[in-house]
Amino acid sequence: MEKILKFGGTSCGSIESIQSVLAIIESNGKSSSDFAVVFSAMSGVTNHLLEAGTLAAQPKSTVNTLIETIETRHFEVIKHFIPVTGQSQVIAHVRTLVNELRDVLKGINLIKEISPKTSDALVSFGERLSTYLIFAILQQKGLPVFYVDAREIIKTNSTFSHSEVDFEVTNPLITAYFETNKGKIGLVTGFIASNAKGETTTLGRGGSDYTASVIGAALGVKEIEIWTDVDGMMTADPRKVKSAFTIPSISYAEAMELTHFGAKVIYPPSLQPAFAKNIPIRVLNTFNPSFAGTVVSKELTGSPYIITGISSIDQLALVNLQGSGMIGVAGVSAKLFTVLAREKISVVLISQASSEHSICFAIDPSVSDKVRKVLEKEFAAEMVAGDIEGIDIQKELSVIAVVGEGMRKHTGVSGKLFSSLGKNGINIVATAQGSSELNISVVIEKKDLSKALNVIHETFFFSQIKTLHLYLVGAGLIGKTLLEQIIGQEHYLAKYKGIKIRLTGIANSRKQLIKEEGIELDQALRLLDLDGDTTDLAGFITKIKALNLPNSIFADCTANKEIYTNYLGLFQSNISVVTPNKVANSGPYDLYAQLHQTALAKGVKFLYETNVGAGLPVINTLQGLIASGDRFEKIEGILSGTLSFLFNQFKPGKSFGEVLRAAKQKGYTEPDPREDLSGMDVARKILILSREIGLKLEFSDITIEKIIPTACEAAPTVDAFFEEIDKANDFFEKLVNDSAAKGEVLRYIACLEDQKITIGLRSVGPAHPFYQMDGADNVIAFTTKRYHDRPLVIKGPGAGAEVTASGVFADIVSIGSHLA
Numbered sequence: 001m002e003k004i005l006k007f008g009g010t011s012c013g014s015i016e017s018i019q020s021v022l023a024i025i026e027s028n029g030k031s032s033s034d035f036a037v038v039f040s041a042m043s044g045v046t047n048h049l050l051e052a053g054t055l056a057a058q059p060k061s062t063v064n065t066l067i068e069t070i071e072t073r074h075f076e077v078i079k080h081f082i083p084v085t086g087q088s089q090v091i092a093h094v095r096t097l098v099n100e101l102r103d104v105l106k107g108i109n110l111i112k113e114i115s116p117k118t119s120d121a122l123v124s125f126g127e128r129l130s131t132y133l134i135f136a137i138l139q140q141k142g143l144p145v146f147y148v149d150a151r152e153i154i155k156t157n158s159t160f161s162h163s164e165v166d167f168e169v170t171n172p173l174i175t176a177y178f179e180t181n182k183g184k185i186g187l188v189t190g191f192i193a194s195n196a197k198g199e200t201t202t203l204g205r206g207g208s209d210y211t212a213s214v215i216g217a218a219l220g221v222k223e224i225e226i227w228t229d230v231d232g233m234m235t236a237d238p239r240k241v242k243s244a245f246t247i248p249s250i251s252y253a254e255a256m257e258l259t260h261f262g263a264k265v266i267y268p269p270s271l272q273p274a275f276a277k278n279i280p281i282r283v284l285n286t287f288n289p290s291f292a293g294t295v296v297s298k299e300l301t302g303s304p305y306i307i308t309g310i311s312s313i314d315q316l317a318l319v320n321l322q323g324s325g326m327i328g329v330a331g332v333s334a335k336l337f338t339v340l341a342r343e344k345i346s347v348v349l350i351s352q353a354s355s356e357h358s359i360c361f362a363i364d365p366s367v368s369d370k371v372r373k374v375l376e377k378e379f380a381a382e383m384v385a386g387d388i389e390g391i392d393i394q395k396e397l398s399v400i401a402v403v404g405e406g407m408r409k410h411t412g413v414s415g416k417l418f419s420s421l422g423k424n425g426i427n428i429v430a431t432a433q434g435s436s437e438l439n440i441s442v443v444i445e446k447k448d449l450s451k452a453l454n455v456i457h458e459t460f461f462f463s464q465i466k467t468l469h470l471y472l473v474g475a476g477l478i479g480k481t482l483l484e485q486i487i488g489q490e491h492y493l494a495k496y497k498g499i500k501i502r503l504t505g506i507a508n509s510r511k512q513l514i515k516e517e518g519i520e521l522d523q524a525l526r527l528l529d530l531d532g533d534t535t536d537l538a539g540f541i542t543k544i545k546a547l548n549l550p551n552s553i554f555a556d557c558t559a560n561k562e563i564y565t566n567y568l569g570l571f572q573s574n575i576s577v578v579t580p581n582k583v584a585n586s587g588p589y590d591l592y593a594q595l596h597q598t599a600l601a602k603g604v605k606f607l608y609e610t611n612v613g614a615g616l617p618v619i620n621t622l623q624g625l626i627a628s629g630d631r632f633e634k635i636e637g638i639l640s641g642t643l644s645f646l647f648n649q650f651k652p653g654k655s656f657g658e659v660l661r662a663a664k665q666k667g668y669t670e671p672d673p674r675e676d677l678s679g680m681d682v683a684r685k686i687l688i689l690s691r692e693i694g695l696k697l698e699f700s701d702i703t704i705e706k707i708i709p710t711a712c713e714a715a716p717t718v719d720a721f722f723e724e725i726d727k728a729n730d731f732f733e734k735l736v737n738d739s740a741a742k743g744e745v746l747r748y749i750a751c752l753e754d755q756k757i758t759i760g761l762r763s764v765g766p767a768h769p770f771y772q773m774d775g776a777d778n779v780i781a782f783t784t785k786r787y788h789d790r791p792l793v794i795k796g797p798g799a800g801a802e803v804t805a806s807g808v809f810a811d812i813v814s815i816g817s818h819l820a
């Protein structure tokens, strides 16, 4: 025979799905009749039958509704597919079967008990009904089909509910049966069989796959097609990993590993007879029949990836048995696993360190209490003697298995796996690798499962592209400009940096929006307005943490003074922070230190290059000098773009207020320009630099010489402030004139020397290095042990939307490069 097809319950579950099944069979039938088809019961019917059985065994309960539901579903199929003239005969046959079913249930009801044997007889109606219906439909369509009750050809022992096939008896029965019906398409009931006495038995988990496999092997078919409701076996569970894709071909051993760890599509053990005969299995989608699906065979896959797939078991408990008495004592593990086997406790994974001091293994959490009791009893003597210290059981865990024959040929697979998890703060509780090198398993906390699966999937299948999840808080001047810059660089970043930035959340002071699948960058502001909820920063951050997405970055582009209190929690949740907002780094020193230490300990990034000199490489340069062992003697500079601009532009005869308005309009000032004119902004910057070089200074240690009249300083609002500034024009003219009279210019200079910070307005002559300035330029001079005679000077535009946003952007990219 050419091949055998098998359709599962969802394929036989509805009018629409049966339509597809019929089309697939008819299309196969066009070229030849040399094939057979195995069917499961209509989806849900087996469960209904079992439910009816349980109900029937109870006094005073009725199963009528359940039976009617089953009957109606089958009648609907008949009415839809069979012409009225042909219906009565088919309906009559279904009625006969349903009456037989009623009799079985009556029997159960009489003795008030359902044994595995009766249960098998009961559930057999599911496959008998579904297969008969499809047989009747195809027969009416004129296809050369015959109905095969598998009980006539598959013989098993009498272990009801999971019977074992007697191949010696079965194989000749199968060949003889199909030989007699040669030239016709056999339609076979899946799952069911019979014992030597002719009593109905069933084949257990993966039953209908097994039917196909047994028949396929007996007939020596060229291929077995398993038709299901997904596009074959996937690289990961698509419900958890959106980017999962179909594995085109997979070895039998790999498929076994993946299903052991939860991948459901097929159950390879049930295909053992076919594999023994080297018959490839193709997994296909009834609802997408033209898709090639997955071929499972003995061949190595030749996959372009190091691994073939990832699967997981969501709920797991880890048992740890430890004690010095286990070292070198032969037989502890032998005893342990004998006990577990005796108690029929299945062990998912085992890991033992070579010190032999402890042994740990994973089990289904539902049996953890039983395991504890059993072990405490079995190892009571060892525990009294102190050889075993205790039995520790940890719950709320999951296990992920990374599977692939290709791992044997590659070094560094576990390194890659562990470092990708580490970089995302996912703690590995235990690991195990079989010596076959086909599978590396990691036990992690359940809360991290989805994140871990996505991280691993990206690492091995999309290693050329790393997706960063960006949460942008503050969509003002800098935030908006940042979005525009990202849009412009998307292509470059993907191609040359291997980075994709997915905007997953955005907020301003009015609205906030989070979308796990990402927010289109060029629509972000519109969507924020349209679909956003009222801003609630705490709620926004709670959601970010709950989403727990890999490679997450929180960009604080606000000037908010409290937002930084959230950074600590973000770091603890392994989310990096990038910010031009200076408040965190210039707040109380203890908090500052705690933030930096936490970020370091958690392995996340806290980047803030734009805190000083906007996009100018001030912080990075300083950190590089410190890291390479240089010592700072003095830092001096013009650190305010706004004040630089004011003293470069303002001349007697001009309006100081107008120049300040121009600075604001050009995006140089803080959202509140009082911060600039009061010297606060400069003070924050020099304080940040002092901390970078290791000084534990507080804001109160800084002396700021005032440059504006008290009335300006006391202005309660920004508008009132501008009014006061306008009134103070003479004051500013006098300052400038006094300086000009000496042939000098005014510069607002911050200086850090001998652990002291001073800030004030200086009048400097042409010989001074800060004399020559332009626009909103900043200048920073580092005098160090190495740059001693002539300082290292960084100079250039130190404020403005473009240069600031680009500094923030560069920080984000640098995190991407670190993760990639």
Ligand SMILES: NC(=O)C1=CN([C@@H]2O[C@H](COP(=O)(O)OP(=O)(O)OC[C@H]3O[C@@H](n4cnc5c(N)ncnc54)[C@H](O)[C@@H]3O)[C@@H](O)[C@H]2O)C=CC1
Pocket (backbone or CB within 6 Å): 473, 474, 475, 476, 477, 478, 479, 507, 508, 509, 510, 535, 537, 557, 558, 559, 560, 563, 580, 581, 582, 610, 611, 614, 641, 667, 668, 669, 670, 671, 798, 799, 800, 801, 804
């Ligand atoms: N303009 C410049 O040249 C430079 C600016 N910076 C810093 O960049 C930051 C942003 O400045 P701009 O964009 O000019 O300010 P902006 O006022 O234009 O934008 C701030 C944004 O933050 C939002 N926001 C404020 N509080 C919020 C909250 N609690 N929750 C959510 N959103 C909130 C506002 O709605 C607005 O969208 C400031 O910290 C500033 O010091 C740093 C270096 C240079």
Ligand SMILES: N[C@@H](CC=O)C(=O)O
Pocket (backbone or CB within 6 Å): 610, 611, 613, 614, 639, 640, 641, 642, 643, 668, 669, 670, 676, 681, 798, 799, 800
């Ligand atoms: N307002 C600031 C902007 C940069 O931090 C300045 O004027 O320098």
Ligand code: NA
Pocket (backbone or CB within 6 Å): 609, 610, 611, 612, 613, 614, 615, 616, 617, 618, 619, 807
């Ligand atoms: Na900078």
